[in-house]
Structure formats: C-alpha cells, structure tokens
Amino acid sequence: xxxxxxxxxxxxxxxxPRRLGLSVMLLLVCVALAAVAYRYAExxxxxxxxxxxxxxxxxxxxxxxxxxxxxxxxxxxxxxxKDVVALLRQPGDEALRQDVNIYLERVxxxxxxxxxYIVNLRxxxxxxSNWRTPDSYVGDYIAFRPYIREALRGMPGGFWDAExxxxxxxxxxxxxxxxxxxxxxxxxxxxxxxxxxxxxxYLLTFVNANHNAAAPIPAPAExxxxxxxxxPAAFAHYADAVWDTVRMNNILDHFATAYFDLYLKGDQEKxxxxxxxxxxxxxxxxxxxxxxxxxxx
Numbered sequence: 001x002x003x004x005x006x007x008x009x010x011x012x013x014x015x016x017p018r019r020l021g022l023s024v025m026l027l028l029v030c031v032a033l034a035a036v037a038y039r040y041a042e043x044x045x046x047x048x049x050x051x052x053x054x055x056x057x058x059x060x061x062x063x064x065x066x067x068x069x070x071x072x073x074x075x076x077x078x079x080x081x082k083d084v085v086a087l088l089r090q091p092g093d094e095a096l097r098q099d100v101n102i103y104l105e106r107v108x109x110x111x112x113x114x115x116x117y118i119v120n121l122r123x124x125x126x127x128x129s130n131w132r133t134p135d136s137y138v139g140d141y142i143a144f145r146p147y148i149r150e151a152l153r154g155m156p157g158g159f160w161d162a163e164x165x166x167x168x169x170x171x172x173x174x175x176x177x178x179x180x181x182x183x184x185x186x187x188x189x190x191x192x193x194x195x196x197x198x199x200x201x202y203l204l205t206f207v208n209a210n211h212n213a214a215a216p217i218p219a220p221a222e223x224x225x226x227x228x229x230x231x232p233a234a235f236a237h238y239a240d241a242v243w244d245t246v247r248m249n250n251i252l253d254h255f256a257t258a259y260f261d262l263y264l265k266g267d268q269e270k271x272x273x274x275x276x277x278x279x280x281x282x283x284x285x286x287x288x289x290x291x292x293x294x295x296x297x
Contacts, residue, residue, distance in 0.1 A: 083099050084100055084127075088118070088120055088126065091126055100127040101127045104128060105132070115128060117129065119142065121152060122141075123142055123144075124139065125140045126138070153187065160195065165195035166196075166198055167198070168196040168198065168199045169199055171200045171259075172196060172199050172201040172202070173256070174192065174201065174204070175189075175204045175205075176188070177209025177212070177243075178207050178208060179210050179242075180209075181210060189203070190205075193293070197293075198295050200293075201293050202291065204288070205291070206287065207288065208243075209240050209248065212238060212239065212245075213240065213248060214248040214251070215239075215245060216249075251288065255290075274292060277290075
C-alpha cells in the first residue's frame with residue numbers, strides 16, 4: 001500500500017507582504033519621529049543661541065552707554081568756555097583758534113577720549129584736539145555725517161535720528177513742558193513727536209512748564225530741607241516755577257487713564273477725551289495744548 005503523502009499546511013497568501021509593509025511603515029514612523037526630534041532640538045538650540053546673543057548685545061549696549069555717558073559733561077563744559085564761544089563768532093582769528101586747539105588737546109588728554117573738535121553751524125571744524133597730527137580735523141567739512149546733521153538741527157546727538165523715529169509704530173503719548181531747558185521742546189520732545197511718523201501719537205504740552213512737567217508727587221521729605229550754601233534746593237527737581245505740581249499730575253492722570261483705556265483695553269469711547277477737552281470745565285484747559293498725528297499711510 002503506497003505511503004500517504006505528508007500533509008502540508010500552506011501559509012496564508014499575503015502574510016509576508018503585510019509584515020513587510022508594516023515594517024516599512026514602522027521604519028518610516030521612526031524616521032519621521034527622529035526628524036521631528038532633530039528639528040525640535042535644532043530650533044531649541046537656535047533659540048538658546050538667539051537668547052544668548054540678545055543677552056550679550058544688551059550687555060555690550062549697556063557697556064557702551066556707560067562708556068559714552070562719561071563724556072556727557074563735555075559739550076556743556078565747552079559752552080562755558082569763552083574762547084570756544086569767541087572762536088565761533090570770530091572764525092578768522094588764528095591766534096584764538098590756536099588757543100582753543102591747545103585747550104581741546106588738554107581736555108581730550110584728561111578725559112581719555114579719542115578726539116574732540118568744535119564745529120560751526122556750516123559743519124566746518126574750527127578747532128580740534130588732534131591739531132598737531134597730519135590728519136587733523138581742523139578745517140574739515142563734516143556736515144554730511146548723520147550725528148552732525150542732527151546736531152545742526154538742534155537734536156541731541158546720539159539719541160534719535162530720523163530713521164530711528166520712523167521705526168516707532170506703537171501708539172505714543174508724549175508729555176512735555178514748552179519751556180523745557182534740559183531735554184528741549186521744539187528741538188527735543190516736539191521734534192521726536194513730529195519724527196515718529198509711523199505712530200499714532202499725541203503730544204500733551206504744559207505751556208511754560210520746564211523739564212519737571214507732571215513730575216511725580218509728593219516730593220520726598222528730604223527735598224524740603226534747606227540747601228547748602230551755593231547749591232540749588234533739591235525741591236526744585238520736583239517743582240515748577242509756573243505750574244502747580246499737583247494740578248499737573250491730576251491732568252496727566254486724566255489723559256493717561258483715557259489713553260490706556262483706549263489703547264490697552266480697546267475702549268473706543270475714551271477716544272472722545274482726545275478730541276476736545278472732555279472732563280475739563282470751561283476755562284480750565286488754559287495753558288494746555290494737545291496735538292495729534294496719525295501714522296503715515
């Protein structure tokens with residue numbers, strides 16, 4: 001009797017292809033997860049570098065500002081020097097020019113600065129601390145330099161220029177006194193207000209107020225003490241010769257509250273406080289001006 005053929009259990013068709021497909025899919029998922037993880041790690045590393053770079057820039061900027069602040073006294077010092085003033089009035093006096101050259105040379109050495117020079121309103125250097133060197137600045141025309149252009153316009157050099165002011169795009173409420181003899185008004189706060197052409201901006205002016213317009217109150221008790229002989233009273237840092245400080249602060253509170261409600265809370269009803277003298281009784285807005293300028297189109 002012939003032997004029976006062995007029984008064979010054939011494997012279901014398609015099992016291996018399915019396993020292969022699942023393996024490929026799993027591999028693709030792993031690759032995708034690895035790519036996502038790499039991308040995340042890369043972005044995290046970039047963010048850390050960006051943060052580290054920003055911190056370093058802040059540190060460098062602070063160091064530079066500190067370095068530059070050491071020379072803030074120099075312009076005022078030269079304004080008080082009679083020979084410097086005389087030379088600007090008599091630019092043809094060569095003996096006077098030589099005296100100023102020597103004076104600037106001495107101040108430059110004491111201040112530890114690179115060079116100091118005096119420029120007239122036409123942008124021509126009248127005297128310089130490096131007058132002995134072959135590349136002396138004396139006689140140079142430098143009106144084309146950005147910081148000289150700003151200075152000739154009366155703007156404080158090194159703070160704001162036209163391009164920088166154009167970069168302001170957030171709403172701004174400027175507050176100033178028209179008699180400000182520290183930061184300036186026409187060529188100070190008002191000029192900045194006019195230069196911020198891309199911002200929705202207001203300028204509240206206390207007419208005839210000085211630099212202390214709307215200064216914080218109350219003044220510290222220590223400022224009421226009698227000043228030492230020959231020194232100004234500390235209270236003058238908080239007070240104004242024309243305006244009552246409490247009244248100025250009440251006025252600023254009024255506009256600041258409306259301003260922040262309008263631009264931070266989105267309360268459009270508060271816009272009416274900037275379209276007239278809403279909240280002021282008749283005659284009580286005397287001595288105030290409120291200007292507005294919309295951002296450039």
